[in-house]
Structure formats: C-alpha cells, structure tokens
Amino acid sequence: MSIPAIAIRSLGFSYPRQEGIHFEELNLEVPDGIRFGLLGPNGAGKTTLMKLMTGLLKYKKGSIRLLNHEINDHPKSVNKLFGFVPQDYSFYSELSPRENLAFFGAWYGLSRTEIKKRSEELLEVLGLTDVGDRFLGTFSGGMKRRVNLAIGVMHQPRVLFLDEPTVGVDVQSRHAIIHYLKGLNQLGTTLIYTSHQLEEAEELCEKVALIDDGKIIAHDHLAALLKEHRQDGLEGLFLGLTGKRFRD
Amino acid sequence: MHTLKASIIKDLKILVRDRMGLLMMFFMPVLLVIVITSVQNSTFELVNNNKITLLACNRDSGPEGTRLISAIEKIGMFRLLLLDTSIRDNEISVRMHAKDALVAVVIPDDFSASIQQRASDIASRALSDPDSASKEKNRYARQPDSLLMFYHPVMQPSFRQSIKGALHSAVQVIQGEAIAKSLYSAVNSKAIPPELEKDILFGQIPITEIPVSRSGSRVVPNASQHNVPAWTIFAMFFVVVSLGSSVVREKISGSFIRLKTLPSSYLNALVSKQVVYIMVTFLQAAVIFAVGNLLFPHIGLPVLHLPKDIPGLILITLACGWCAASYAICVGVFSETPEQANGFGAISIVILAALGGLLVPSFAMPANMQQLLRVSPLHWGLEAYYALFLEGGKLKDVLTNILSLAIITIGIQLLTLYGLKKKNLI
Structure with a gap:
C-alpha cells in the first residue's frame, strides 16, 4: 500500500484566545498522486487546515503526516516535498517574474543552472516569457496568478497545496492554470486544492472533502458522492450538505 | 550561501x-x-566672530560711565547701540521685545560717584595700619546701585552667563583703573603716569587656547x-x-x-x-x-x-x-x-x-x-x-x-x- 500524500489523525486545534474555527478529532487521508478538493463555505476551516498541513500553524493534538513526515516535527528540508500557492499574491512586485523565480528558486535550494532552466520552462508553459523581465507591479490579475503558481511549483514538488489559485482571473488565465495543473498531476504531483469555484473544482478534482464548522461532513470520490446524495452537480451537493445559511 | x-x-x-x-x-x-x-x-560665529547687539543706556553724568561704555566696546564682543539717557526701563523692554537686541545694560546715575568713592576707600584702607584696615572692612560709605542687565528670555543661560562675564570684566577694568589711580596719587601725591596706568590695567597675562589632542x-x-x-x-x-x-x-x-x-x-x-x-x-x-x-x-x-x-x-x-x-x-x-x-x-x-x-x-x-x-x-x-x-x-x-x-x-x-x-x- 502506498504512503498517502496527507494523513490526518485525531487532529485537535483552535486559535488561542479566539472564537471560531476549531478542529476536534479530525481525520482525513489524501492518497498520493490524486487531485483532491477541500471544499466548504466561508469560515469552515479550509484555509486553517491548509496552514496546518503546510506547517504555517502548529497543532497541539493529533497528527498530520505529509508523505509520512510528521509536519510539526519535521526538519526544514522536508519542505522541499511540497509547494504552496497561497490565495494572496506571494511574491515581490518590485521584481520581475524571472527575478522572483531566481530568488524563490534559491530558497528552495535549487542550483543556479536548475533555476535558469526551470524558470524558462515555467514562463513558457504559463505564457509569461515575453513579460519575464517586466516588474510584477504592472501585471494584470491573471498574469499575477500565473506567476504565483509558477513560484509554487518551481522545485517540482510531490504535493502541491493551492488556496483558491484562480480567484479573480479571466477565463483564459483560468483555463491555462487548470490545464497546467492537470498536466502537473499527470506527472505525479498530488494536488490539494481549495476554492469557491465549484464548476472549476468539479472539472479538476477526482476526490473531494466537504468541510463545515471544522468537521469533515463528506469525503469520497466526486462521482460516488453525487450518486450517494442524488445530485447532478457539485453545487447541489454543496448546498444540500452545508445549507443555504450565510457564513460571512 | x-x-x-x-x-x-x-x-x-x-x-x-x-x-x-x-x-x-x-x-x-x-x-x-x-x-x-x-x-x-x-x-559659533555669533560667539567668536559676529558681534552681539547691546543696547546701552548711560544715566551716569560722570566720567566712569563713559569709560565703562568704552571698556565694553573694547571687549570686541558687542555692537553698542547707545540709548537716550532719559529712556525708561519699560521702554527698554519694549525695544527688546521688538528684537532690536537680546540684551541691554543700564548704567545707574551714581555710577561714577560710587566707583570713585569705593576706589578712595580701598586706597585709604590699603595704606592704613593693617589692624585698623581689617576692622574697617564694612566702612564703605555707600554701595553703588547695580548695573541693570536686561535680557530676552530666548537667550540660553550659558550664553547669558558669558555676556554677564564680559560685562563684569569691563566693570573690573573701570574699578581697577580708579583704584590704581587713587593708590598712586595717595602714595606719590601726583597723578598716575599714563604708561603705568596702561600696564596695570591691560598688561594681563595672555591665554593661549590649545584643543586637547x-x-x-x-x-x-x-x-x-x-x-x-x-x-x-x-x-x-x-x-x-x-x-x-x-x-x-x-x-x-x-x-x-x-x-x-x-x-x-x-x-x-x-x-x-x-x-x-x-x-x-x-x-x-x-x-x-x-x-x-x-x-x-x-x-x-x-x-x-x-x-x-x-x-x-x-x-x-x-x-x-x-x-x-x-x-x-x-x-x-x-x-x-x-x-x-x-x-x-x-x-x-x-x-x-x-x-x-x-x-x-x-x-x-x-x-x-x-x-x-x-x-x-x-x-x-x-x-x-x-x-x-x-x-x-x-x-x-x-x-x-x-x-x-x-x-x-x-x-x-x-x-x-x-x-x-x-x-x-x-
């Protein structure tokens, strides 16, 4: 049996001195090599769970293992195994895409030759070669999202966390990003993805987990979930399981 | 790296x-x-090179007030603006508020009489029997009215002290001159020769400034x-x-x-x-x-x-x-x-x-x-x-x-x- 990309066991977490999201005895497993969607309404705990899985937050109870490495205890070198594409733009807008990729490439521990080769590959495949030397501050939202993604996959991670990677982009950029992510998955990268774009999630994800109020309320292959809950699409399933109450 | x-x-x-x-x-x-x-x-230049404007009102009708004005001028630190003798203290304040000057000095009307009286007292005490001289230490006929120094409150205390020190040295020159004259005439029954007077008053040991290095x-x-x-x-x-x-x-x-x-x-x-x-x-x-x-x-x-x-x-x-x-x-x-x-x-x-x-x-x-x-x-x-x-x-x-x-x-x-x-x- 292969090692899961993510294995969460009996996770307990709450923000100190804050009300809101808390996890109690949360269990979740993401098999290696799949495209996994973590979906839920605002405030359900998606981003918090993603921060816990990437080591940005520390948990006090339970276990999160990434490719069999306990996240709380692992040395920094294990961070080479995963990539993270945060919802916020995570680059220096005073620099160009090439300069950003050179900087983050060095932080991933890549050699100068690897950085150069990988930068050109990514700029090409994400349609950024011609603007590779322009300052990011002048870019459109779609171009910025593609650069944000390129930085996250610079080191060819085995697991890629994507927090709303296409929010605020046009159809063309969304198409390019989704197309690229599918190709990346075919090469063996596990995708763990959160989004409010349910059509996009339906198109991208093989397996989904629905999370609400810090609890996993459904977790299976998308087709199985739709069949089980007698729904035609993800939106109907989502509303059926999480209700129509506003969560903001 | x-x-x-x-x-x-x-x-x-x-x-x-x-x-x-x-x-x-x-x-x-x-x-x-x-x-x-x-x-x-x-x-730096204000202290070292530029002159400080000083309003001076000489209410003294005798020679010592004029000598004091001349001694102040010789210090080289001040640009003197002489005021009319009839000007009152509050008018001096008004002129200073108008920033004509940051400092003013008023020489009292009995300045000459006081200086001369004091010089003659000191000379007679100096030439009398030492025992009686010590007994007579409070014998001065009169204490002169003080010089008045008006200053603007913006003036920093250290700067004010240096101006006060300069004025004191001018007054000491006048007092020293009067005492030297009195002593000389008491001893020699004639006026002090100008050369000797100059040597006594201005023959000071010079001060050479050396920055520590x-x-x-x-x-x-x-x-x-x-x-x-x-x-x-x-x-x-x-x-x-x-x-x-x-x-x-x-x-x-x-x-x-x-x-x-x-x-x-x-x-x-x-x-x-x-x-x-x-x-x-x-x-x-x-x-x-x-x-x-x-x-x-x-x-x-x-x-x-x-x-x-x-x-x-x-x-x-x-x-x-x-x-x-x-x-x-x-x-x-x-x-x-x-x-x-x-x-x-x-x-x-x-x-x-x-x-x-x-x-x-x-x-x-x-x-x-x-x-x-x-x-x-x-x-x-x-x-x-x-x-x-x-x-x-x-x-x-x-x-x-x-x-x-x-x-x-x-x-x-x-x-x-x-x-x-x-x-x-x-």
Whole structure:
C-alpha cells in the first residue's frame, strides 16, 4: 500500500484566545498522486487546515503526516516535498517574474543552472516569457496568478497545496492554470486544492472533502458522492450538505 | 550561501528601485547635516566672530560711565547701540521685545560717584595700619546701585552667563583703573603716569587656547567637526523608519507566508537585510563625510577634516551601521503595522540621541542620566567619532566603543530572535 500524500489523525486545534474555527478529532487521508478538493463555505476551516498541513500553524493534538513526515516535527528540508500557492499574491512586485523565480528558486535550494532552466520552462508553459523581465507591479490579475503558481511549483514538488489559485482571473488565465495543473498531476504531483469555484473544482478534482464548522461532513470520490446524495452537480451537493445559511 | 546571496540581491534590487526611499536615506540626512551645521556654525560665529547687539543706556553724568561704555566696546564682543539717557526701563523692554537686541545694560546715575568713592576707600584702607584696615572692612560709605542687565528670555543661560562675564570684566577694568589711580596719587601725591596706568590695567597675562589632542595635531574644532559626525550617527540610526517598516510589510505580506513554507531558514532574510542596510548606513556616512569635506567650503561652512586613522573610522562606522540595522529589524519584528514601526522607531531614535549626547553634551547631563546614557548605542558611536574627529584618536582609542556597540548589538539580536520565536516566525 502506498504512503498517502496527507494523513490526518485525531487532529485537535483552535486559535488561542479566539472564537471560531476549531478542529476536534479530525481525520482525513489524501492518497498520493490524486487531485483532491477541500471544499466548504466561508469560515469552515479550509484555509486553517491548509496552514496546518503546510506547517504555517502548529497543532497541539493529533497528527498530520505529509508523505509520512510528521509536519510539526519535521526538519526544514522536508519542505522541499511540497509547494504552496497561497490565495494572496506571494511574491515581490518590485521584481520581475524571472527575478522572483531566481530568488524563490534559491530558497528552495535549487542550483543556479536548475533555476535558469526551470524558470524558462515555467514562463513558457504559463505564457509569461515575453513579460519575464517586466516588474510584477504592472501585471494584470491573471498574469499575477500565473506567476504565483509558477513560484509554487518551481522545485517540482510531490504535493502541491493551492488556496483558491484562480480567484479573480479571466477565463483564459483560468483555463491555462487548470490545464497546467492537470498536466502537473499527470506527472505525479498530488494536488490539494481549495476554492469557491465549484464548476472549476468539479472539472479538476477526482476526490473531494466537504468541510463545515471544522468537521469533515463528506469525503469520497466526486462521482460516488453525487450518486450517494442524488445530485447532478457539485453545487447541489454543496448546498444540500452545508445549507443555504450565510457564513460571512 | 546561495540562499543568502539571492536574498541580498533581492533586497538590493528592491532598495535601488525605491527611488523615494533612496532619496529619504541619502538626500535627507545630507540636508539635515547641512542645516544643523549651518545653524550651529552661526552660533559659533555669533560667539567668536559676529558681534552681539547691546543696547546701552548711560544715566551716569560722570566720567566712569563713559569709560565703562568704552571698556565694553573694547571687549570686541558687542555692537553698542547707545540709548537716550532719559529712556525708561519699560521702554527698554519694549525695544527688546521688538528684537532690536537680546540684551541691554543700564548704567545707574551714581555710577561714577560710587566707583570713585569705593576706589578712595580701598586706597585709604590699603595704606592704613593693617589692624585698623581689617576692622574697617564694612566702612564703605555707600554701595553703588547695580548695573541693570536686561535680557530676552530666548537667550540660553550659558550664553547669558558669558555676556554677564564680559560685562563684569569691563566693570573690573573701570574699578581697577580708579583704584590704581587713587593708590598712586595717595602714595606719590601726583597723578598716575599714563604708561603705568596702561600696564596695570591691560598688561594681563595672555591665554593661549590649545584643543586637547591625542595625536598632537592642532586642528581647531569647528561646527563641522562637532556636528557632522554626530548627525551622521543620527541619520544612520534613522534607517529604522525604512528598514523597520520594510520588515513589517514583508511580515504581513503573502511573500512571507510563502517564505515560511520553504526549505531555507527565515534567518537568511534577516541576515540579508542586515548586510544590505550595513552597506546603506556605510554609504550614508561616506556621502555625508564627503559632503562635509568637499562641499562645505564651497557653501560657506567650515571644512570637515577627516580623521587620520581611516581604518578606525571605517570600523566604527560599520559597528554603528550593524547596530542601527539590528535595531531597525528588532523594531520591525515586534511591530504589528508599518505605522507602529515608523512611530516607535523614529521617536525611540530621538530619545536614544538625547540620551547619547547628541542634543545636549553628555558632560552637561545630571549624574543619573550619565549612567543611563551607556545604554544608548548613539553615545558609544558619538564618543568614538569625537575621539577620531576632534581629538585625533586612533583605532586603539575607540576599541572600547566598538566593543560596547557590539555588546548592545548582540543584545538586540537576541531580543529579535526571542521575538521571532515568540511570534512563531522562525
């Protein structure tokens, strides 16, 4: 049996001195090599769970293992195994895409030759070669999202966390990003993805987990979930399981 | 090293592309040093070269009042504006409020009579039997009305004291002259010869001023030697405004979240910022010293003479720069917003500057403050710069200062590490 990309066991977490999201005895497993969607309404705990899985937050109870490495205890070198594409733009807008990729490439521990080769590959495949030397501050939202993604996959991670990677982009950029992510998955990268774009999630994800109020309320292959809950699409399933109450 | 090098390149590029930031870091300190040196230079010249306007009202009808006016003129410190004898005290106040002068002197109407009476009393006591002379010590017929010195409240006490001292010396000349004349005529029954009178009154032993120097050189301190090094240190520490807020901005930005998930340590980013900002502070100092040395003589300011021990100057400048960059990063780590970093950073530097002796010389501070100033890195930097720029010192003379700066810097770094760990940033 292969090692899961993510294995969460009996996770307990709450923000100190804050009300809101808390996890109690949360269990979740993401098999290696799949495209996994973590979906839920605002405030359900998606981003918090993603921060816990990437080591940005520390948990006090339970276990999160990434490719069999306990996240709380692992040395920094294990961070080479995963990539993270945060919802916020995570680059220096005073620099160009090439300069950003050179900087983050060095932080991933890549050699100068690897950085150069990988930068050109990514700029090409994400349609950024011609603007590779322009300052990011002048870019459109779609171009910025593609650069944000390129930085996250610079080191060819085995697991890629994507927090709303296409929010605020046009159809063309969304198409390019989704197309690229599918190709990346075919090469063996596990995708763990959160989004409010349910059509996009339906198109991208093989397996989904629905999370609400810090609890996993459904977790299976998308087709199985739709069949089980007698729904035609993800939106109907989502509303059926999480209700129509506003969560903001 | 590859990560650190990439971080330094990134920080340098971001810095160089922020033209307004560069202007603030280089142009503003130069402007500050020029303005402060010009202002201080005018004070130097006011005392040394320019004359202070003095309103003088001689209500004395005798010769001594006129002699006193002449003695005041001979001091060379004042430009006298003689007032009409009928002018009243409140009218003098009005003229001073109109800023005609910051100081005025009124010679009372009995000034000559008092001086002559006092001189003759002293002469007769001096020539009488010693026992009876001591008994007669309270025998003076009259105490003269005092001279009135009006001064504007804006005048600093030390400046007022030096004017008062100058007026006292003029009065002493008049009194001495009268006493010498009385004694001579009492002993010789004739008037004192003019040559002897001149020798008695003006044959003072001259005072030669020698600035203390470690190297034996005789560079006379001027406003540039005093102010340029002091305000250079202030400018170096003022990087807290740009660097502190830059650390906060990075901390709250998306790029920091990504950096935390990468295999390299965030300490690389902090070391990179220190290296870059040590370079910045070093360049700031180099630019300011170059301006003092090359530009000042062309804009009417005294030239800044660079110390002979350039390695010593470089080392102390690097030590100050390292401390300044460390302090700025520490402020950035503990601040939640750029506004907090800017506000706290700027005010704390002014406080440390005051404690360090930039605003008031440390020797003039109360004893308890003199103990407190040891915690200010600006104090150790300033003392070292003064040793090099004013006293002709060498590296060995400032090693204690470098060591003290290093200890303070390491303390700041430890505090920064504590802050980073406490906030789960490393």
